[in-house]
Amino acid sequence: MSSDSGQNGATAAASPHRLELADHIDDGATFDYIVCGAGSSGSVLAGRLAADPAVTVLLVESGGDDDDERVRDPDLWPANLGSERTWDHVTEENTHLNGRRLAYATGRGLGGGGAVNAGVWARGHRSDWDSFAEQVGDPAWGYAHVLGHYRNIEDWQGAPDPERRGSGGPMRIRPSQDVHPLFSAFLDGAEATGISRFDSANGAMMEKDSGCAVRDENIHDGVRQTPFRRYVADRVGQPNLTVLPHTTVSRVLLRAGRAFGVEIVREGKPLRAHASQEVVLSLGAIGTPAVLIRSGIGDEAELRAAGIPVVQHVPGVGRNLDDHIRLPCVWEATDVPLPVPTRSQAVCFWEDGTRPGAPEFVMYVSPAPSVSPESAAQYPPPERCFTLMPAMRLRGGSRGRVRLASTDPLTRPRIETNFLADPDDVRSALSAVAMAREIGNSAALRPFAKREVSPASSATDTVELFVRNAVETYWHQSGTARMGRDDDTDAVVDARLKVHGIDGLRVADASVLPHVTVANTMAPSMVVGERAAEILTAEHG
Ligand SMILES: Cc1cc2nc3c(=O)[nH]c(=O)nc-3n(C[C@H](O)[C@H](O)[C@H](O)COP(=O)(O)OP(=O)(O)OC[C@H]3O[C@@H](n4cnc5c(N)ncnc54)[C@H](O)[C@@H]3O)c2cc1C
Numbered sequence: 001m002s003s004d005s006g007q008n009g010a011t012a013a014a015s016p017h018r019l020e021l022a023d024h025i026d027d028g029a030t031f032d033y034i035v036c037g038a039g040s041s042g043s044v045l046a047g048r049l050a051a052d053p054a055v056t057v058l059l060v061e062s063g064g065d066d067d068d069e070r071v072r073d074p075d076l077w078p079a080n081l082g083s084e085r086t087w088d089h090v091t092e093e094n095t096h097l098n099g100r101r102l103a104y105a106t107g108r109g110l111g112g113g114g115a116v117n118a119g120v121w122a123r124g125h126r127s128d129w130d131s132f133a134e135q136v137g138d139p140a141w142g143y144a145h146v147l148g149h150y151r152n153i154e155d156w157q158g159a160p161d162p163e164r165r166g167s168g169g170p171m172r173i174r175p176s177q178d179v180h181p182l183f184s185a186f187l188d189g190a191e192a193t194g195i196s197r198f199d200s201a202n203g204a205m206m207e208k209d210s211g212c213a214v215r216d217e218n219i220h221d222g223v224r225q226t227p228f229r230r231y232v233a234d235r236v237g238q239p240n241l242t243v244l245p246h247t248t249v250s251r252v253l254l255r256a257g258r259a260f261g262v263e264i265v266r267e268g269k270p271l272r273a274h275a276s277q278e279v280v281l282s283l284g285a286i287g288t289p290a291v292l293i294r295s296g297i298g299d300e301a302e303l304r305a306a307g308i309p310v311v312q313h314v315p316g317v318g319r320n321l322d323d324h325i326r327l328p329c330v331w332e333a334t335d336v337p338l339p340v341p342t343r344s345q346a347v348c349f350w351e352d353g354t355r356p357g358a359p360e361f362v363m364y365v366s367p368a369p370s371v372s373p374e375s376a377a378q379y380p381p382p383e384r385c386f387t388l389m390p391a392m393r394l395r396g397g398s399r400g401r402v403r404l405a406s407t408d409p410l411t412r413p414r415i416e417t418n419f420l421a422d423p424d425d426v427r428s429a430l431s432a433v434a435m436a437r438e439i440g441n442s443a444a445l446r447p448f449a450k451r452e453v454s455p456a457s458s459a460t461d462t463v464e465l466f467v468r469n470a471v472e473t474y475w476h477q478s479g480t481a482r483m484g485r486d487d488d489t490d491a492v493v494d495a496r497l498k499v500h501g502i503d504g505l506r507v508a509d510a511s512v513l514p515h516v517t518v519a520n521t522m523a524p525s526m527v528v529g530e531r532a533a534e535i536l537t538a539e540h541g
Pocket residue numbers: 036037038039040041042060061062063081105106107108109110111112113114116117118119120121122247248249250282283284285287288291409474475476477508509510511520521522523525
């Protein structure tokens with residue numbers, strides 16, 4: 001392996017954080033496993049597989065290395081948006097959002113979304129995991145089993161909870177420190193609505209219908225703990241692991257119903273890498289369906305229309321795109337000092353009875369304007385303000401779809417979010433905004449709130465117009481290659497993450513989740529990486 005002379009040149013070579021990454025592979029080189037995508041799931045999987053020195057692993061990533069202050073310092077996370085560290089997808093027009101197109105970024109580079117995100121550690125609710133286990137018919141996806149994965153993943157720094165929290169795992173997790181009074185007031189305001197307060201957002205609270213707490217975060221000594229840094233970086237240099245950045249997977253190589261490698265593009269040149277055991281797609285909920293479709297695995301009518309030879313008719317590929325929608329509501333702030341970093345230190349969850357026992361709503365706070373361009377035009381945010389950001393899950397009728405716009409691997413896919421297509425989701429959005437208004441206008445937040453800016457009304461028509469202009473993604477794209485039972489014709493992979501009808505090909509990332517978890521999706525994506533490692537190790541030794 002030689003030094004990566006990619007984007008940062010000589011200056012970056014002096015950095016103590018710089019890793020000696022591969023800068024080429026031979027055309028036709030063979031590895032036991034090829035893991036495609038070095039994001040939250042792929043990093044966990046590649047790191048776990050490479051722990052066995054007898055196993056060779058190629059980890060391919062389209063983006064660059066992670067030697068970047070915007071990765072290390074979680075307070076700089078917004079600076080990653082629009083940079084080379086993100087795929088800056090833009091959705092198709094959505095008639096339910098007044099024809100708006102949404103910015104729809106995902107992470108790019110070593111660590112993927114886990115290197116650019118806001119550093120919230122949110123593990124998913126018991127009901128999420130139990131519903132996955134039920135949908136795939138395998139208790140190994142259930143909460144009880146997943147708690148074991150979390151105990152292995154975490155090095156928990158908060159109040160001891162040995163039943164639920166791990167110690168000594170790769171990810172150092174702690175409750176947010178030095179909580180600013182704005183966030184304490186937010187928690188007081190949430191409690192005043194009847195929501196109970198918990199010690200941690202990821203302990204017993206993830207077994208209740210509602211709750212509020214200081215958030216947990218994957219930050220240690222001010223440095224973000226990325227899945228890549230914590231699972232892979234220490235193994236870079238091992239002879240059995242090749243990490244190849246700046247390399248894009250164009251398609252899976254398939255013969256007689258079996259995957260035997262991938263076609264990749266590096267510096268504009270196509271190359272092939274072969275896998276003697278398995279190819280795993282961990283390209284995220286937008287990247288994975290795009291590569292499956294380019295490989296001839298997808299809806300046969302769509303493949304034919306794109307001129308791609310049909311290898312396997314799997315109609316669910318790219319469908320069921322799930323996410324949280326975010327509904328930022330703004331208050332002008334008083335002269336009381338506001339926190340400087342834009343990361344929320346508190347969170348609350350609640351349910352509306354759609355899925356009894358499963359919270360549908362989550363809310364964070366930003367001490368800054370965090371609104372869509374259309375909402376900003378309608379309700380200009382003052383210079384000093386804070387934003388309450390309720391978010392909600394979508395019902396089935398509002399799920400979206402990812403399709404190819406071109407067979408070129410670097411051309412953005414077409415993404416339809418379909419947000420708010422289901423009329424019941426409009427009703428839920430109105431109730432989410434009502435809860436934000438109750439907390440934002442509560443006595444607890446009065447010292448911080450000079451006046452409500454948006455929506456500042458309870459009139460249904462006004463709030464509905466506000467909602468359709470305000471909706472934004474929470475960047476929790478999931479579900480586009482979802483797991484399901486063998487007789488579930490819309491599922492893409494089975495409970496063991498194997499692509500239906502194809503041997504030697506698995507998917508391990510947020511795209512396999514049948515629905516988005518209650519809050520953020522990095523930790524659940526890491527569990528998918530852990531499950532994939534558990535499955536592959538059990539099957540291949
Ligand atoms: C701005 C932002 C803020 C977020 N905030 C939080 C948060 O605070 N907490 C939280 O839990 N979650 C957060 N998330 C979500 C979380 O980061 C993702 O859900 C999670 O990283 C998904 O993991 P993944 O492995 O499925 O995909 P990713 O982490 O996206 O990894 C996929 C990788 O595959 C690579 N790739 C894609 N296509 C190709 C190709 N053809 N060839 C080669 N490589 C390719 C990508 O570059 C990427 O590195 C945030 C996401 C974003 C974008």
